[in-house]
Amino acid sequence: MLLMPDQNWQWKYNASYDVLSISLGPDMEFLTPYKNKVLIPDALGSSEFDVEHARYYMDIVERLGKRMSLADAYLVQLALNATAARFMLKPQMPKSWFFESSDVCVFSEPGKLFDLRCNGNRVQVLVVETSLQASLVMSLEESCALSDSKNLKRFDTIKVMHDRLHPLRAQQQIVAA
Secondary structure, eight states, rough: OOOOOOTTTTEEEETTTEEEEEEEEEEEEEEEEGGGGGGGGGGGGGEEEHHHHHHHHHHHHHHHHOOOOHHHHHHHHHHHHHHHHHBBBBBOOOGGSSSSSSSSOOOOOOTTTTEEEEEEEEEEEEEEESSSSSEEEOOSSSEESSSSOOOEEEEEEEOOOOOOOOOOOOOOOOOOO
């Protein structure tokens, strides 16, 4: 069952778990993976899940629902984490050096899916926010080692230049004649 935003939704900082959460009503709270150190100051209190947040959340749900076959619960989890990343995380500088360049020019927009290539591995990412030269992306993979000391885990965000975004491989269908 997809969750639809309503006026009871509210951003809250959950001090017990040291993460940003979204109160979805009196008996339901969604915990994001985003800790205090990556959050903007406004996220450390309580604030409204406003119309702009709801619109973004619904747009991500719609876009991902068309592109991927996902269970509703996972789709909601992706969309809520993307919304939190878009509106509640501190700005980041690009860290493109971890990833291989692409020879294909891409058009990046929120809700689009791409691959990043790192150390011979592909990491599927969701574009959360985009600017003229770079995009903030959220990892959809369990884990990816960026270096000996840095890992990118599921729902972690990283900003990369557009030339690092690789289009998803289209499934090729070979028909013998």
